[in-house]
Amino acid sequence: MSAALIEALRDCLGPAHVLLPGEHDLSGYERDWRKRYAGRALAVVRPADTAQVAAVVSIARAHGVPLVPQGGNTGLVGGGVPDDSGTQLLLSLQRLNRVRQIDPANLTMTVDAGCVLQQVQQAARDAGLLFPLSLAAEGSCTIGGNLATNAGGTQVLRYGNARELCLGLEVVTADGTVWDGLSGLRKDNTGYDLRDLFIGSEGTLGVITAATLKLHPLPLARMTALAACDTLRDAVALLGLAQARCGAALTGFEVMNALSLALVGKHFPQLAQPLGPRPWTVLLELSDSEGETHARTQFEGLLEDALERGVIDDAAVAETLAQSHAMWHLRESIPLAQSEEGLNIKHDIALPVSRIPDFVDRCDQLLAERFPGSRLVDFGHLGDGNLHYNVQAPEGTAPADFLRAHEAAVNALVYDQVVAHGGSISAEHGIGQLKRDELAQRKSPVALQLMRQIKQALDPRGLLNPGRVV
Amino acid sequence: MSAALIEALRDCLGPAHVLLPGEHDLSGYERDWRKRYAGRALAVVRPADTAQVAAVVSIARAHGVPLVPQGGNTGLVGGGVPDDSGTQLLLSLQRLNRVRQIDPANLTMTVDAGCVLQQVQQAARDAGLLFPLSLAAEGSCTIGGNLATNAGGTQVLRYGNARELCLGLEVVTADGTVWDGLSGLRKDNTGYDLRDLFIGSEGTLGVITAATLKLHPLPLARMTALAACDTLRDAVALLGLAQARCGAALTGFEVMNALSLALVGKHFPQLAQPLGPRPWTVLLELSDSEGETHARTQFEGLLEDALERGVIDDAAVAETLAQSHAMWHLRESIPLAQSEEGLNIKHDIALPVSRIPDFVDRCDQLLAERFPGSRLVDFGHLGDGNLHYNVQAPEGTAPADFLRAHEAAVNALVYDQVVAHGGSISAEHGIGQLKRDELAQRKSPVALQLMRQIKQALDPRGLLNPGRVV
Numbered sequence: 001m002s003a004a005l006i007e008a009l010r011d012c013l014g015p016a017h018v019l020l021p022g023e024h025d026l027s028g029y030e031r032d033w034r035k036r037y038a039g040r041a042l043a044v045v046r047p048a049d050t051a052q053v054a055a056v057v058s059i060a061r062a063h064g065v066p067l068v069p070q071g072g073n074t075g076l077v078g079g080g081v082p083d084d085s086g087t088q089l090l091l092s093l094q095r096l097n098r099v100r101q102i103d104p105a106n107l108t109m110t111v112d113a114g115c116v117l118q119q120v121q122q123a124a125r126d127a128g129l130l131f132p133l134s135l136a137a138e139g140s141c142t143i144g145g146n147l148a149t150n151a152g153g154t155q156v157l158r159y160g161n162a163r164e165l166c167l168g169l170e171v172v173t174a175d176g177t178v179w180d181g182l183s184g185l186r187k188d189n190t191g192y193d194l195r196d197l198f199i200g201s202e203g204t205l206g207v208i209t210a211a212t213l214k215l216h217p218l219p220l221a222r223m224t225a226l227a228a229c230d231t232l233r234d235a236v237a238l239l240g241l242a243q244a245r246c247g248a249a250l251t252g253f254e255v256m257n258a259l260s261l262a263l264v265g266k267h268f269p270q271l272a273q274p275l276g277p278r279p280w281t282v283l284l285e286l287s288d289s290e291g292e293t294h295a296r297t298q299f300e301g302l303l304e305d306a307l308e309r310g311v312i313d314d315a316a317v318a319e320t321l322a323q324s325h326a327m328w329h330l331r332e333s334i335p336l337a338q339s340e341e342g343l344n345i346k347h348d349i350a351l352p353v354s355r356i357p358d359f360v361d362r363c364d365q366l367l368a369e370r371f372p373g374s375r376l377v378d379f380g381h382l383g384d385g386n387l388h389y390n391v392q393a394p395e396g397t398a399p400a401d402f403l404r405a406h407e408a409a410v411n412a413l414v415y416d417q418v419v420a421h422g423g424s425i426s427a428e429h430g431i432g433q434l435k436r437d438e439l440a441q442r443k444s445p446v447a448l449q450l451m452r453q454i455k456q457a458l459d460p461r462g463l464l465n466p467g468r469v470v
Numbered sequence: 471m472s473a474a475l476i477e478a479l480r481d482c483l484g485p486a487h488v489l490l491p492g493e494h495d496l497s498g499y500e501r502d503w504r505k506r507y508a509g510r511a512l513a514v515v516r517p518a519d520t521a522q523v524a525a526v527v528s529i530a531r532a533h534g535v536p537l538v539p540q541g542g543n544t545g546l547v548g549g550g551v552p553d554d555s556g557t558q559l560l561l562s563l564q565r566l567n568r569v570r571q572i573d574p575a576n577l578t579m580t581v582d583a584g585c586v587l588q589q590v591q592q593a594a595r596d597a598g599l600l601f602p603l604s605l606a607a608e609g610s611c612t613i614g615g616n617l618a619t620n621a622g623g624t625q626v627l628r629y630g631n632a633r634e635l636c637l638g639l640e641v642v643t644a645d646g647t648v649w650d651g652l653s654g655l656r657k658d659n660t661g662y663d664l665r666d667l668f669i670g671s672e673g674t675l676g677v678i679t680a681a682t683l684k685l686h687p688l689p690l691a692r693m694t695a696l697a698a699c700d701t702l703r704d705a706v707a708l709l710g711l712a713q714a715r716c717g718a719a720l721t722g723f724e725v726m727n728a729l730s731l732a733l734v735g736k737h738f739p740q741l742a743q744p745l746g747p748r749p750w751t752v753l754l755e756l757s758d759s760e761g762e763t764h765a766r767t768q769f770e771g772l773l774e775d776a777l778e779r780g781v782i783d784d785a786a787v788a789e790t791l792a793q794s795h796a797m798w799h800l801r802e803s804i805p806l807a808q809s810e811e812g813l814n815i816k817h818d819i820a821l822p823v824s825r826i827p828d829f830v831d832r833c834d835q836l837l838a839e840r841f842p843g844s845r846l847v848d849f850g851h852l853g854d855g856n857l858h859y860n861v862q863a864p865e866g867t868a869p870a871d872f873l874r875a876h877e878a879a880v881n882a883l884v885y886d887q888v889v890a891h892g893g894s895i896s897a898e899h900g901i902g903q904l905k906r907d908e909l910a911q912r913k914s915p916v917a918l919q920l921m922r923q924i925k926q927a928l929d930p931r932g933l934l935n936p937g938r939v940v
Contacts, residue, residue: 103824104710105706105823105824106822106824107713150659156657161657163663164634173920177916178916179914179916179917179920180916181917183892183894184822184824184855184892185820185821185822185892185893185897186626186820186854186855187622187626187631187820187851187854187856187894187897187898188820188894188896188897189619189622189670189894189896189897189901190894190895190909191670191909191913191917191918191921191940192670192675192921192924192925192940193666193670193671194917194920194921196666196667197662197663197667197924199663200659200661200662200663201663217714217717240574240575243577243687244759245759247687247718247719247757247758247759249717249718287717288717289714289715289716289717290715298760350655350656350657350658352573352576352578352654353575353576353577354654355576381657384656384657385576385656386657422653422654422655423655424653424659426659426660427655427657427658427659428657428659430659431660439660443660443661444649444650444651446643446647446648446650447649447651448661449647450643450649450664450928451661451662451664453928454662454924454928456927457923457924457926457927458920458923458924469661469662470661
């Protein structure tokens with residue numbers, strides 16, 4: 001069976017693009033980059049185009065072999081690496097990397113799924129336009145993976161998730177057929193929303209091979225500011241004020257607690273921290289279609305207003321582009337500083353913005369009671385209600401010991417509070433293998449049943465990324 | 471069977487809310503408002519809340535009776551009225567009309583499906599916020615219907631369709647279960663996107679009973695302008711310029727051809743037309759978070775720039791709110807003026823913005839050749855690529871005769887060109903009964919197959935709004 005499969009794949013893709021264990025080092029495909037998941041692939045296949053992807057799916061189906069689609073292998077939930085059975089075919093989309101078309105008058109571009117996000121951003125910029133999806137892994141993640149996981153990032157407040165930035169898809173379905181749903185249309189009410197069903201389904205319903213993406217005009221100026229708040233409630237009030245005064249020009253609103261920036265200070269002391277240690281620091285970004293002067297006036301008006309209302313007690317507006325970048329660099333250094341500090345328990349959660357202060361109060365208190373000395377690194381996209389609420393071992397405790405002893409209990413405590421406050425246990429990272437059991441326990445049974453019915457309908461033999469999501 | 475069914479429904483809803491033909495005048499439910507579809511209902515049921523909707527679905531299921539959900543009965547494609555078999559139960563959602571909750575800090579509100587759109591807009595405004603969905607039927611359409619059909623309207627350019635304005639749904643599924651997917655979350659990557667699957671499915675996959683909606687800050691000022699363009703190409707160029715200069719402040723961009731405004735002039739001569747007859751007139755709207763002075767400065771800069779580039783040759787900025795309303799009133803009077811002129815063949819189509827000028831050139835030419843004297847009333851939401859490209863009988867020809875002789879051929883010609891230019895045969899009105907056959911012929915067979923698999927999975931007995939969409 002397996003020999004016939006390999007032969008069929010080689011006939012289809014050429015021998016150079018069917019990589020076998022033993023013959024090749026497959027660890028770059030088999031292990032996720034955080035080294036949390038390490039599986040074994042039956043083989044790694046590297047199709048060159050949509051037709052080859054469809055052929056691979058058909059061959060796998062004929063042989064009853066499960067497929068794991070993979071983009072840049074930068075996922076955080078083990079959704080794109082094979083399990084350790086050695087029976088799953090890893091389908092790498094990386095060779096599908098053409099920018100197919102840019103249509104500036106329609107503000108769209110069509111790209112292969114394997115295009116790296118940075119390449120997509122750059123192609124848009126070369127056409128004088130903006131593709132706003134932006135996240136830490138942008139140098140290696142692929143747009144297909146971004147769509148399969150409905151990636152978020154730092155510009156969601158204004159431009160939405162990957163879902164909102166996509167107008168159309170090309171997908172290979174479970175039976176090896178190509179659905180050409182590429183479309184540059186902003187309105188199309190002709191039947192069920194297949195596009196949004198595939199987006200975020202993590203390769204379990206079909207394999208995304210290309211997408212038509214929404215572009216935006218490039219703002220004339222981008223400007224960043226930091227503001228200091230005493231409480232998270234003040235930060236929420238500042239968000240409301242900023243949204244009312246700046247409208248859609250507000251493109252970033254990130255929050256960082258004291259420990260987040262303290263760890264950055266400890267591990268990256270060379271990075272300047274303009275406001276010094278404060279309970280909460282907010283990073284604001286304006287993207288202005290009029291220019292720098294207008295953006296500065298807007299920021300000054302907002303921050304003066306916020307100072308007068310007592311919502312903030314200090315602020316710094318970047319004077320130069322370098323200062324803007326330095327402010328973002330502080331924010332982006334938090335995950336690295338955390339890693340330097342040692343293993344920790346990550347929670348990528350979303351809540352209604354209005355309930356975030358209560359959630360954090362309550363959850364902080366419960367964690368302090370049950371796990372004395374545990375330290376909370378709390379930061380994220382407050383504008384989207386998305387917190388990275390991460391628990392670090394007490395100082396002086398070996399992080400690995402703390403995790404071994406308490407990770408499950410910490411997760412249970414945090415997720416209980418998330419659910420109690422109307423939140424989501426996965427805001428932007430997805431489910432994959434990591435949260436599948438958690439999802440089965442916490443998602444509404446009705447929703448789970450609907451999801452299973454859909455999975456059964458579109459992949460009746462269960463060959464697409466089995467063991468993920470549902 | 472039928473007597474037992476009626477008794478079960480009466481037990482559940484109370485006799486006053488089970489309306490039977492013969493006993494009651496059901497024409498307001500059985501006939502669509504354009505009087506294109508007139509069916510006969512087995513009965514009209516008017517549940518009071520979600521639990522009663524679930525009970526009705528369960529009862530109908532037990533009796534094998536099909537259901538047709540209906541909101542404000544303002545649809546344009548016959549999606550919400552029963553067929554003429556007398557076997558379908560009409561499920562009116564109008565009594566589910568509570569605003570359940572407004573959360574200003576989260577910029578969300580949760581409402582029953584039967585709330586009238588205007589009531590939703592007003593409740594948001596009372597909280598100092600904006601619910602931007604806006605369309606001609608807003609005084610009687612319901613938000614549930616808006617979501618079931620993914621309604622569009624005049625603010626889509628900035629705020630999106632109904633789909634983009636919804637964060638969560640409550641739905642009664644085909645087996646009578648309630649899915650509580652109400653959520654005030656802007657990010658939630660926990661499985662398949664059930665919300666977007668139900669939105670736009672026109673009651674064929676489940677019955678929407680409530681929704682959590684996205685609100686926006688109220689802009690401080692709204693201002694409108696008219697601009698005259700020689701060609702549709704110039705109007706597309708003006709759109710690009712306006713988007714680049716004004717960013718998200720550009721909330722309206724409507725185009726009207728000469729005949730559209732000539733008919734308004736003929737049938738509503740009391741309405742002032744500031745620019746006089748021009749080949750193309752564009753209506754632009756800015757929503758400004760800074761105020762009127764800023765909006766005016768923005769408009770003046772844009773229009774001067776456009777004049778210098780030769781993209782427009784005249785423009786008028788509204789000096790007062792009354793003038794703004796008068797400009798919008800011109801645009802909104804086109805459908806009425808068309809009705810006054812007589813029956814016509816309507817096309818609610820979408821195209822990539824970049825291809826609209828070619829489409830209109832080509833289609834105008836073909837229609838002139840094949841149907842000499844036919845007149846094109848061409849207007850719509852150019853910013854979204856959405857045209858209402860309507861064909862009026864030649865002057866002096868009886869419209870009814872023209873339609874009888876040519877409607878099918880005109881539709882075929884127009885839809886052929888729509889498809890050839892990468893467009894959609896239903897931009898914002900949906901499919902319903904009206905375009906079901908057209909869809910079956912023109913949508914990709916792969917997409918149709920996927921849609922049928924989903925319908926089969928979620929409504930295996932085919933009792934939800936049968937004969938619509940798929």
